[in-house]
Amino acid sequence: MAHVPAFPGPTVAAIGERLFGRIDELADELTAAIRAAEPFYDAGNVVPTADLRSSIHDNLVYILSRLAGRATSDLGPPRATGRRRAEQGAPLPAILHSYRVAGTHIWSAIVEEGLGLDGNAEALLPAASELWSIMDELSSSVTDAYRETVVELTRSHAQTRNAMLDVLLHGDTGDGSRLWESAAGLRLPRQGVFVVAAAHAERLGAESIPHAEEALRARDIESAWRVEIDAHVGVVVLTPRNTIDRLCALLADLAGGPVGVSEQYHSLEQTPTALRQARLAYATGAQTERGVIRYEQVPIAVLLASAPDAAANVAHAVLGPVLALPAQECQLLLATLRAWFAEDGATSAAAAKLYLHRNTVRYRLRRVEELTGRSLTRPNGIAELHLALEAARILQIPM
Incomplete structure (x- = not known):
């Protein structure tokens, strides 16, 4: 059996060291190549060019260290890239495409250095396998970090939205500034025509109207919803086109059980009162039946439920x-x-x-x-x- 020298071997190690010596030049080349190949990065407004180059430089340090035979196990650069791009809102396919572009460019640089070094192309074959193994490793690390960060951001976003909705639904005990900040964060107008809807939850903490905000937004109705222990509640914006009657018809189609709707009101400061009305209205309906109950239309039932x-x-x-x-x-x-x-x-x-x-x-x-x-x-x-x-x-x- 022929003896197979351990990777990287003298030729590949020498190439790795030579490329390490021109790492800044390679980082510049790769930045230009990725921006030319991937439209998302070419825009430059979400991921600044300096940020992209810094990430490329840090990842090159890891790649070239491995090719030169230097001991390294630090996957910090790709994980940092994944976290940062998730925070910036970069799409994962664009990130992975940039790694493929980088792999191709680095292989071209290896071949160029190798042929100039001793002209022995066969000596470069181990580098090809190792390079793509490294790129796969980096792609996996950046993907894991990206997805972990997306989960964290989603959780944080949900917690922030719940806190803002809590201010609306239960009142601002301060000077009122938190109410307007929360309304702005939820993309609700400070003044307008509003109602609160409360839908019966079949299970604790479950949505009664699946994806309520998206479902209503698709019909040009703005709202903000959250799940409470026993109900799915939302603040809904009415307009001359999106009237209370149209909203009630939509909610009746979307909900699987009774939905209570408050009286209309014109200032978000009145939301806690409207929430109580919506809950009383929904409490008057049979939980096994679908339908919308408007607070002002069932005064006797509301009186009994209260x-x-x-x-x-x-x-x-x-x-x-x-x-x-x-x-x-x-x-x-x-x-x-x-x-x-x-x-x-x-x-x-x-x-x-x-x-x-x-x-x-x-x-x-x-x-x-x-x-x-x-x-x-x-x-x-x-x-x-x-x-x-x-x-x-x-x-x-x-x-």
């Missing part, structure tokens, strides 16, 4: 005898009563809705009157039964 203990007392005080019936009978009576209210007290319409004979509906309504002692022909009885029925629905009292 005082759950009192609402529970009303439900049990008025409907207690009905709730005490066997579950099936209780559900039949309350479903009939609910249909009667939904049809504005029209017995025939309620019967058609329930696919029942009108006499069956009359019988069930009389049964409710007998059990509760409330009359559906008197205003007080109608009001109390309606309030109790809504309280039972909102609080999901077992029936």
